[in-house]
Each structure stands twice: as structure tokens, then as C-alpha cells.
Amino acid sequence: MATIVTGEGGNAVKGVIFNIQTFSTEDGPGLRTTAFFKGCPLRCAWCHNPEGLSPKPQLIWHAARCIGCGECLLSCPNSALTRRPEGVVIDRRKCRACGTCAGVCPAAALEVVGRVISADWLAAELARDVEFYRSSGGGVTFSGGECLAQPEFYLATAGLLRAAGIHVALDTSGFAPSPVFDRAVEACDLVLFDLKLIDPDRHRRATGVDNRLILENARRLAASGRPFWVRFPVIPGYTDDDENVRAVSEFISREMPGAERVDFLAYNNLCESDYQRLDMPYPLAGRGLLSRADMDRVLAVAREAGLDPVPGGALAVDASGGGRPPSAADDRKLNGGTLQ
Numbered sequence: 001m002a003t004i005v006t007g008e009g010g011n012a013v014k015g016v017i018f019n020i021q022t023f024s025t026e027d028g029p030g031l032r033t034t035a036f037f038k039g040c041p042l043r044c045a046w047c048h049n050p051e052g053l054s055p056k057p058q059l060i061w062h063a064a065r066c067i068g069c070g071e072c073l074l075s076c077p078n079s080a081l082t083r084r085p086e087g088v089v090i091d092r093r094k095c096r097a098c099g100t101c102a103g104v105c106p107a108a109a110l111e112v113v114g115r116v117i118s119a120d121w122l123a124a125e126l127a128r129d130v131e132f133y134r135s136s137g138g139g140v141t142f143s144g145g146e147c148l149a150q151p152e153f154y155l156a157t158a159g160l161l162r163a164a165g166i167h168v169a170l171d172t173s174g175f176a177p178s179p180v181f182d183r184a185v186e187a188c189d190l191v192l193f194d195l196k197l198i199d200p201d202r203h204r205r206a207t208g209v210d211n212r213l214i215l216e217n218a219r220r221l222a223a224s225g226r227p228f229w230v231r232f233p234v235i236p237g238y239t240d241d242d243e244n245v246r247a248v249s250e251f252i253s254r255e256m257p258g259a260e261r262v263d264f265l266a267y268n269n270l271c272e273s274d275y276q277r278l279d280m281p282y283p284l285a286g287r288g289l290l291s292r293a294d295m296d297r298v299l300a301v302a303r304e305a306g307l308d309p310v311p312g313g314a315l316a317v318d319a320s321g322g323g324r325p326p327s328a329a330d331d332r333k334l335n336g337g338t339l340q
């Protein structure tokens with residue numbers, strides 16, 4: 001069993017996470033537990049973790065579980081809930097995500113996504129599966145949202161885990177001030193770095209932010225000596241055209257030649273119901289999955305540019321039998337509240 005030494009009074013740094021996913025095989029080597037931090041400065045049109053966008057806990061309502069008893073409406077101290085023909089409606093201007101309504105709901109139809117926790121608590125929780133990490137060559141991955149939007153929380157938790165001999169990976173968009181980024185790289189064993197678009201205007205339109213900082217941090221990572229993987233999301237209509245695939249591939253070949261691995265991750269639309277539960281429009285509504293032929297074209301362009309990409313993600317099932325089901329990982333969803 002790993003020992004997490006937190007010192008007198010423990011580590012008081014706190015942060016917000018929305019999920020802990022155990023037995024993950026896609027967030028780094030071996031068997032891993034992935035902690036998802038809440039809050040992200042990017043707004044990628046294809047984001048598959050919309051719960052990770054806001055830095056605050058949020059209330060969601062599960063229509064399929066609701067039995068229409070109305071208990072929740074009476075319990076809310078802020079009168080944030082109403083019942084309409086379509087079901088329970090949350091007034092998000094009034095809701096404080098206090099969880100009172102979720103506490104009285106007899107059907108578990110209301111849930112606060114996101115929880116304020118301490119670095120101590122998180123490190124101890126993540127260390128629970130240390131025997132699996134050791135036997136499989138795995139460890140812990142920090143993902144999001146964007147971990148570097150909560151840098152002190154990430155640094156404190158990663159430090160505790162590494163002091164206990166646990167391998168730590170950081171999954172990041174690279175969008176953070178370079179001094180913060182450098183410290184974050186130093187604090188882990190492996191970086192999973194996302195690269196999406198090279199053209200700055202297209203990057204801004206698709207993600208809401210400029211990519212200058214991201215490309216600068218990509219170069220800093222390459223020069224750091226820290227092991228890293230690059231991950232490229234292959235999104236139909238956004239990143240999958242030949243011009244961008246070539247530009248991303250050439251950037252990696254030229255500027256990040258030390259990448260241990262380059263994953264080309266096909267778009268999936270499994271998150272659409274998560275957007276609905278958060279009352280957010282899904283920007284890619286109705287968009288189909290990538291076809292096998294499109295993925296083959298993308299991989300061929302990357303190979304021409306000198307990469308050896310590893311394909312992953314979901315493909316539309318076609319005559320050639322393409323397609324891969326998403327991994328069935330065990331999620332410990334984190335309901336609202338504060339753990340010290």
C-alpha cells in the first residue's frame with residue numbers, strides 16, 4: 001500500500017473535480033485512475049466533457065429517473081426549480097448547487113456534478129489502486145477540463161502521489177502561462193499533450209483561444225526532457241482536412257521529434273446527453289462519426305508528413321466493419337459537497 005505523507009495538518013490546497021475514472025487504459029501506460037479537474041479556458045466545439053467546462057459544481061437532472069413527485073421543488077431554498085410538461089427545469093441563475101434537492105429526491109434524479117476536495121483526500125483516493133498500477137506499469141492521470149486551470153491543486157496532489165512512488169501523467173491542452181506549464185511538466189512523469197489546429201484563426205474559431213501559447217508550450221515540453229505523448233483529436237469538419245492534418249503532423253515531426261507516441265483520436269458523440277443535462281447546446285449535434293475511409297486518409301497524410309500515428313476513438317461502422325466501442329471503465333462520479 002502506498003503511503004501518502006501529508007505533513008502536519010495535511011495539505012490544505014483544495015480544488016474541484018468532477019469524476020474519478022478507474023481502470024482506464026487510454027490515458028497513459030498500464031492501468032490507470034484518471035482524475036478529471038473541473039474548469040477549462042478553452043471551448044472546443046467537440047468537447048466531450050462539458051461537465052469540465054465550468055469551474056463550479058453544477059446541478060443536473062436525469063429525466064429517465066424522475067418519478068415526478070415534486071419533492072425537490074419544495075426543498076430548494078432559492079426557488080430555482082419549477083415543473084413543466086418537459087420535466088423539472090433548473091433556473092441556473094438562481095441555483096447555487098447546494099445539493100439540498102438532490103438530498104430529498106427519492107429517485108436519485110438530481111445530482112450535483114463536481115466536488116470541492118483537498119489535495120490530501122484526492123491523493124489518498126487515487127492511491128487506492130496502487131497495486132494495480134505497480135503490476136501493470138500504470139499510475140494516475142490528471143485530466144479535465146484543464147488541470148492547469150487549478151495549478152496549485154494539481155501540483156500538490158501530483159507531489160503527494162510521486163512521493164509515494166506512483167507514476168503521474170498530465171493530460172493538458174497546453175494553454176497555461178509558460179512558467180505554470182514548466183512547473184507542471186516538472187511535477188509529472190509523462191505529459192499527454194493535445195494539439196488540435198495549427199492555423200491561429202481556425203484555432204480561435206474552433207476553441208475560443210489563440211494557439212500561440214499552446215505551440216510555445218509544445219516546444220518547451222519538447223525541450224524539457226520529460227517523456228511525452230501527443231494527442232490529435234480527429235474531428236470531422238474541424239481538424240480532419242488534409243491541410244490541417246499535414247500542418248499538425250509536420251509541426252510534431254519538426255518541433256516535437258521526441259514524442260514517444262502520437263495518438264490520432266477519432267471524434268465520438270457519446271457526450272450529447274451530457275450537454276442536454278447541463279442545458280447547453282451541443283455544437284456538433286447531428287454530426288456523424290468519422291468513416292473508416294476518412295480515418296485512413298487522415299492517417300495516410302500524417303504518414304506522408306513523417307509520423308507514425310496510433311489510431312484510436314470511435315469510427316462509424318461501415319461495410320469494412322470499422323468502428324470500435326468506447327472503453328467500459330468504472331466511473332466514480334463525484335456528487336456535490338466538500339470533502340476535506
Ligand code: SF4
Pocket residue numbers: 059075076077078079080081090094095096097098099100101102
Ligand atoms: S442545488 Fe440547491 S439551489 Fe440548486 S436547485 Fe437544488 S436545492 Fe436549489
Ligand code: SF4
Pocket residue numbers: 065066067068069070071072073088104105106107108109110
Ligand atoms: S424529487 Fe426527484 S423524482 Fe421527485 S420530481 Fe424532483 S427530480 Fe423528480
